Amino acid sequence: MTTIPEAAATLSWRDTVRVDDEVLDAVLSRLDETYGPRVFESRGRPVDVLIETVLSQNTSDVNSHRAFESLLARFGTLEAVAAAPVAEIEDAIRFAGLSRIKSVRIREMLERLIRENGSLELSFLAGMKLDEARAYLMSLRGVGLKTANCVLIFSLGLPALPVDTHVYRVSRRLGLIGARVSVEAAHGDLEARVRPEDRYRFHLHLIEHGRRVCHARKPACRVCILNALCPSACAA
Numbered sequence: 001m002t003t004i005p006e007a008a009a010t011l012s013w014r015d016t017v018r019v020d021d022e023v024l025d026a027v028l029s030r031l032d033e034t035y036g037p038r039v040f041e042s043r044g045r046p047v048d049v050l051i052e053t054v055l056s057q058n059t060s061d062v063n064s065h066r067a068f069e070s071l072l073a074r075f076g077t078l079e080a081v082a083a084a085p086v087a088e089i090e091d092a093i094r095f096a097g098l099s100r101i102k103s104v105r106i107r108e109m110l111e112r113l114i115r116e117n118g119s120l121e122l123s124f125l126a127g128m129k130l131d132e133a134r135a136y137l138m139s140l141r142g143v144g145l146k147t148a149n150c151v152l153i154f155s156l157g158l159p160a161l162p163v164d165t166h167v168y169r170v171s172r173r174l175g176l177i178g179a180r181v182s183v184e185a186a187h188g189d190l191e192a193r194v195r196p197e198d199r200y201r202f203h204l205h206l207i208e209h210g211r212r213v214c215h216a217r218k219p220a221c222r223v224c225i226l227n228a229l230c231p232s233a234c235a236a
């Protein structure tokens, strides 16, 4: 396989964009080798992923999953949650933190989805253009870019790219996005950079790499399999 320094040395200035693509391909290839292939598997109905993702805001996956299970154990279905008193929803999701505001928003979005669509069946999103599906979800109060993209990619397998703290940090260190770009802007920048068919594995690999190696405080650059490709690599 051609290494990046070799490839860069043979390219003219006109090939700058190709160098970027080659770096990204090399990054993905090394992450594939390290963490294994990522085959899409739906995490559930769009509405289930939506509510679990809202619950995950500002808390751990463990806590949000526990809160989602508690919600279903208490009410049986999300349709029943849509008609439940907010105080009871708040009590059921207390593991997730920010339960007051999350309970109000969850009830509000479930009510609206049923009112507009007649049910909580949101598979129609798969037939929309990506930007339209994203805009529909983001019109729900409490749903931002990351949450909307999580629903689209993890439920429906659409090529949306959620940018969480790990994806953001590792992408910046690798130089895939600018050092000063905001998290919001990083969503668009990375979708412009990463091919649709690569976005699922890119997202999952960067989260895993951020958790295991490219830590926020002390990235383990010395043992990182990306250090030869990374402009931020340090000797630590």
Ligand code: SF4
Pocket (backbone or CB within 6 Å): 170, 173, 174, 213, 214, 215, 219, 220, 221, 222, 224, 225, 226, 227, 230, 231, 232, 233, 234
């Ligand atoms: S070389 Fe260091 S900064 Fe770059 S991706 Fe690896 S751990 Fe992160």
